[in-house]
Amino acid sequence: MFATFMSAFASLVEGLADLLGPLFHDSATAAAIVLFTAFVRLLVHPLSRASARGQRARAALQPRIAELRRKHGKNPEKLQKAVMELHAAEKVSPLSGCLPSLFQLPAFFLLYHLFSNSRIGDEANSLLTHKLFAAPLGERWADALGDGGVLGAQGLVYVGLFVIVAVVATFNYRRTKRTMAASAAANAATPASGDGQLQVPGMGAITKVMPLMSFFTLLTVAFVPLAAALYVVTSTTWSAVERAVLYRDMPGAVPAAAVLG
Numbered sequence: 001m002f003a004t005f006m007s008a009f010a011s012l013v014e015g016l017a018d019l020l021g022p023l024f025h026d027s028a029t030a031a032a033i034v035l036f037t038a039f040v041r042l043l044v045h046p047l048s049r050a051s052a053r054g055q056r057a058r059a060a061l062q063p064r065i066a067e068l069r070r071k072h073g074k075n076p077e078k079l080q081k082a083v084m085e086l087h088a089a090e091k092v093s094p095l096s097g098c099l100p101s102l103f104q105l106p107a108f109f110l111l112y113h114l115f116s117n118s119r120i121g122d123e124a125n126s127l128l129t130h131k132l133f134a135a136p137l138g139e140r141w142a143d144a145l146g147d148g149g150v151l152g153a154q155g156l157v158y159v160g161l162f163v164i165v166a167v168v169a170t171f172n173y174r175r176t177k178r179t180m181a182a183s184a185a186a187n188a189a190t191p192a193s194g195d196g197q198l199q200v201p202g203m204g205a206i207t208k209v210m211p212l213m214s215f216f217t218l219l220t221v222a223f224v225p226l227a228a229a230l231y232v233v234t235s236t237t238w239s240a241v242e243r244a245v246l247y248r249d250m251p252g253a254v255p256a257a258a259v260l261g
Contacts, residue, residue, distance in 0.1 A: 003121045009110055010120050010127060012036075017130070029130035029137060033111065033227055037234040040107045045242070047100045052246040057092045108231055115227040127227075133157050137227040161221055161233050168240045169214035175244070176214075 016032035024031040065083055072079035087093065115138045118125055128138030134153035135144055144154035151159075217236055221229040 006110075006114060007121045007123075010114060010125070013114070013127065026130075027132050029127060030132035030227075030230055033137075033230050034234050036111075037107075037231050038238070040104060041235060041238045041242075044100045044103050047103060048242055048246060051100060054092060055247065057090065058087075061086060061090060061092065104235060108228060108235075111231050112224055112228040115225040132226060132230065135226055137230070138225050140225060141222045157226070158221070161229060162218060164233055165217050165221055165236065166215075168237050169217060171240055171244075172214040173212065179247075 013029065013032055013036065016035055017029040020031045020035070021028040064086060068079060068082045068086065072082055114120070114125075115128060118128065120127075125138070128136065130137050133156075135157040136154075139154075141158050144152065144158055147154055149155055214236075217232060220232050224232070
């Protein structure tokens with residue numbers, strides 16, 4: 001059953017490549033992957049909009065959460081329970097921001113599987129030899145390094161992808177730093193009772209690491225087949241633009257999936 005499904009998916013990619021061939025020639029399959037990624041992101045966009053609405057709802061609850069901090073500041077367990085009950089009463093899910101990323105995972109793994117196997121069903125996987133410029137879509141960065149090095153014809157394709165990822169990651173890093181700083185300032189303006197503001201275990205480390213998470217995409221691009229890397233680069237770039245638009249009026253809100261692409 002799975003082999004039949006993968007054969008159908010391979011036919012879909014080949015069909016898109018045939019349509020795009022007159023425009024993109026030898027890189028038509030790579031263009032088909034970009035188009036497929038855009039289609040997936042369009043399907044997921046309603047979830048992204050819902051996530052943004054949920055983030056606004058959570059932001060609107062901050063004054064009431066601050067009141068709970070003042071009331072239960074010395075009892076973290078009771079505070080956590082009260083915050084969860086508040087979210088449930090207002091029908092606001094703290095995890096709704098993760099849904100867009102979770103729904104994209106099947107598409108990523110489909111491409112990963114399709115371009116990691118030499119055979120699809122009973123036939124040889126001809127898609128592995130299709131290229132993005134000089135780099136085969138079924139190979140990885142290590143293969144490019146072994147065939148001309150970083151500045152070889154294949155290596156330069158990866159250099160281009162790394163540059164795009166680095167630019168997007170830097171944009172996300174700066175935006176996340178700004179939003180987290182605004183959120184911290186808002187929390188500081190509402191002191192908790194007793195010894196000060198409530199400290200959630202491990203939150204300090206998460207706060208330091210979270211802005212850097214976007215740069216981990218570089219590792220994904222380096223170690224997965226080029227076709228899957230192209231999906232990641234396209235999706236990550238889409239996410240950066242989408243979040244900049246959806247969260248433009250929320251300076252103190254950090255999306256729950258701000259680094260998942």
